[in-house]
Structures are given as structure tokens and as C-alpha cells.
Amino acid sequence: MIDNLILGLNTVLVWQNLLYCFFGVFIGNLIGVLPGIGPLAALSMLLPMTYGLGPVPSLMMLAGLYYGTSYGGAITAILLNIPGTAQHAVVCVDGHPMAKQGKAGSAIFMGIFASFVGACFGVVILSLFSPVIARVALQFGAPEYFALMLLGLLAASGLTTGSPIKGIIAVVFGLVFGFVGADMFNGKLRLTLGLVELQDGISLVALALGLFGVMDILLNVGKLDNSNLIGQKNTTEEKKSFVRPDPGDMTKSFHPIIRGGVIGSFFGALPGTGGTFASFMSYTAEKKLSKTPERFGRGAIEGVAGPESANSSADITAFIPTLTLGIPGDAVMALMLGALMIHNIIPGPRMMSLQPDLFWGLIMSFWVGNLFLLILNIPLVNIWVKLLAVPYRILYPIILVLICVGAYSSSYTMFDVLVVLVIGIFGYIITKLGFEPAPLLMGFVLGPMVEENFRRSLNLSDGDLSIFITRPISGVCLAICLLMLCITLYKQLKTAKRVLK
């Protein structure tokens, strides 16, 4: 283990890798601050830039960008009452009231510090458990992978905020997008509409840019404004001591940060849960454990520190299923998986033995990247606050240029720019109809693998469907899938009964 960590450190501490890691966390931090751009849009825009780089700096940059957003997102949640990313929604509950009481600096400092401690928790858990899971995963065959992927997809669909059935439908839409192109078994073309450009399937970059770039713009134009920005209204004296914890806040936050780290590490590793779920769980736990729960919602520092620690540790442990099994737990991880595959790296149990420098380098880069973020954020908060004053109406045309050039640079054809537009409009329509795009991306990335493992299992068993239930791991996973489906239907039925009354 120590040897592996040293190998990882040696990989990270190469100046080129450090530079890309720094660039990733800096851009991630910036994007987390800007409302209207999530980590998915940011990852999609930066993905084409990594084509010319090696896999190690590419992955470090993209991972840095991902957890960098986690730090920035809390700042908008506290100052603007707009969560930069979904996982910071719960930080608004106590962070914004703190800002209104003139304690924005303290809330931001604790958020940054809690994020760092939480991420450290996540790195320890990731280093300890990944080798164990990878060893077990070496025994898996096609039926086990099929069942696990199905479980991951169902779990992801269950996290949608609206109708649970719509979550499943969004996943299946993603699976449909995933089968466009040549059949991997016999090369027959499917749903290519006679277009040569679609023979290799829809590009992951185009789909992600359409769903999370163009769609976000279509949804937010004319709606986002910065009128309730608090940091801008502070007096000069308040600005001088902007990021400084109030006396007693450190003591109050100590236990919430530890508990948040543990909660986040656990839920981050589970497919379909991730940072949003972890931060809400941490908030609930802190409110339940508090002797003065009435303070929550009115500016309790524990309501900022716990969830921030939880979502940061979850961001790191979310890499466990992606790196060890090749099964992403959420849409961001699905995009990371896609990024790995673009660089011809097959994530899974063998990655650790075949590319130990990449695997352990990535893990150690989390530590270094989080340290960068801690050091960066303290002096940069004032700049981020100023940046928040830039209205969205000025930002979005520039974002649109980045999207179009990003799509073009992924294949050097304008066809992908049109695909981005079509998918963006499709994403806009389905969002208006109550579907969510994140499960769709999960379905798209896992789709070809689901089909491959399904058809391979049938070939192995001579068409005997019982192969999926007679093998223990696959049987257990499918039983859980069935249970989840029953719960989904029950929930939908309950809602429908209420609606039809």
C-alpha cells in the first residue's frame, strides 16, 4: 500500500501533471462559483481539450475540475442563495441566513475547511477499499456485470426529484441513444438515418454538451440574475475580514465535519446516491443530533460544515465503483468513465495492475488538488465574489461559443455542433416534460456495455435466461433491482392515487 502511494505521489509531483491538476481545480473552482454552469457542462467543455494530452494529466485535470466545483458551489449558495451545483442546495438553508446576518466570511471559511477535511476522508477510504473491491471484481463475468450495471442504472433513476417512472424512462432514452451506430457484434448499422457521421455512434462530448450546455442556456436565459448578491453589499470593514471564522465556529463544526466525512464516504461509493444525497443526509443527521435544532434554517454553522464535508468526501469515494468496476455511480462519473475510454483506458479491476501509475497517481492527485483548493480559496474568495456580479446574460453567449468550438474540436467536423443543438433542444423538451437529463447520460454511457454483457451472457448460456439468476452475485443484484422496481411502482401508485383524487 505504501509503495503504491509513493508511486502515486511520484506521478503527481511531475511539474506537467501538477500544472494540469492546478488548472483543473482552478477552472473547477471558477465554474462552481458561476451559477448556470454545472460540473457536467464544464467537464464536457474541457473534455476535447484533453485529446492532445496523455491519460495521466487529462484525468488529473478533469478530476480536479470535478471536485473543484464542489468548493466553488458553496460560495454561491452562501452569498447568492443559488447553489452552484445541486449538492450545495442544502448549504443554502443555513449558509445564506448566516450571510444575511453578516457572517458570510465565517460560513465560507468553514465550508472551504470542511470540504478539505471531507476530501481527505474520501481519499483514505478510496485508497483502503479500492484494492479489495478490485480483487473481488476479478471474479465477475458478463452476467454479473450486466446485473450490476442494471442496478446502477436503476439506482441513478431513483434519485430524480420528480416522478420515479420518468427517471427510469430517462435512463432508457439514454440506452436508446447509446445503440445508435454500428452493432458491435456484426457491424450492422442502427438508427444512423443514413448519415456516415453517425456510424460510430453519437459522440459523448456532443451529447454531454447538448444536454448540459445548450439545454442549461435555453432554460436559464432571461431567468438568472444576480440581484440578491450579498458579498457585493458588504461594507469596507466587513470585506477586509471577509474570510475569517467567528470565534467558537471551529469548535461547533468539529464533530459535524467528522460525521459529514464518514456519511459522505459511505454514500459517495454507492451507485446512484453521490454528493447531493450525502449532503442532505449529513444535514438531517446534524439537525437530529443537535441540542438546539431550532437554530437550523436560521444560520447554524453545523448546517454548512457537515454537508460540505459530506459532499466533498462523496465526490472522492464516487470514484470507487468507476475505477474498480467500471460502473459509474452518477452522471459526472459516467462522463469520467467516457473520458477514460477516449484515452483507451478500460476502467475496471485490471486497471490497478495494468496502469498502477495512473490509478494511484489519480488518487494522490485528489489530495494535492484539494490542498491547492484550500490554499487558493482563502485569497480568491473576494475575486469570486466580484466575478459573481457579472450577469448571466453576458456570460451565456461566451459559454455558447465554448460549447460550439468544444464540439467542433472533438471531431473537427461541424456535424457534431448540429448534434449538440439537436440534443440540447431534445434535452430542453424532456426537461420541460419533467424528465431529468442526468440519468439519460448514465444510460448513454452504460448502454453499449449493458448490451454487450447481456448478449454475451446469452451466448455463453446458449440462450438460457436463467444464467442471470443462478449465479449468486448476479441473482442478488437482480433481486435488488426487482425490489427497487416494486418500490418505484408503489411510490408512483401512491402519488397517482393522490393526484386522481
Add this chain to the structure above:
Amino acid sequence: MKTSKRELHAAMLTFAVGVLCLYSGLLYGVGTLTETDSGSYPFLLGVVLIILSILLLIMPAERRNVDEDHEEAQSLWIRLKRYRPWLFITISVIGFVILNQYGGFVAATLFLLLCSGFADPKNSFITVVSIGALATIASVLIFYYGLNLPLTLFTWG
């Protein structure tokens, strides 16, 4: 009590995609369980989508609300105004693709920025032109000179 229009449209879209998958599955050949063909997976997804669309229709998660009735009562002009971002952004991206071919990257980027800038009614003419000019110069510097992307700055016809 009426089912929400949103639920109805969602079910219709799901059903339509399901039928498309089912049809394409049959077209490419389903094969047998022992030897699955290219259409087996689309066929399976089609069946799943059709079942889900029916479930969505018989178990709606939301009812027809006051907002929907209010929306229907609004004048056509007010309803059309809501599609302004949609229209400007679509035209700007299509224009970017066409102008890149017939006018070059500079013209395409300038058009993209100007046209998309007007998607937000709060943007004034001066703001849009300023963003357009500055961001076009920045794009050329970053993408053409900085990242060396294979772009043609100017081309005619």
C-alpha cells in the same frame, strides 16, 4: 379531474420513442435467444418504453394545475415571447455552422455571439455588440493562435 398535459405529452413522447425502437428492432432482426441479432436490444428497449408510457398514463404523478389553465388563457404573443431564447439560440448555432463553411471562423463566431446575445431581452444593442467584438477577438487568440485548432479565419463562398 384531468391528467396534466405535461404527463400526457411525456407519455406520448415515451410511446413514440418506444414504437420507433420496436420498429427498428424488427427491421434489423431480433434473432433468437441463442443467437441474438442487432435488433434484439432495440426491440427489448422498445417494449420497455411502451410499458413505461402506459404506466405513466395510468399512474400520473401530477394533476392539471391552475398554471396550465392560466397559460392557455394567455395571448399568443405572450406565449410566443417565451420561445425567444429558443429561437435566437437555434438560429445562432445553425448560423455558426453555415458561416464557418462560407465566411470563416471570425464571421461565424461574431454571428453566434450577436444572435445569441439577443436571446435575452434585457441585453441592449451596445452590450451585445461589445460582447460580440471582444469575445470574437478572444476566441481567435485562444482557439486559433493559442490551441492551434484547424480553423479557417476568413473564407469567401
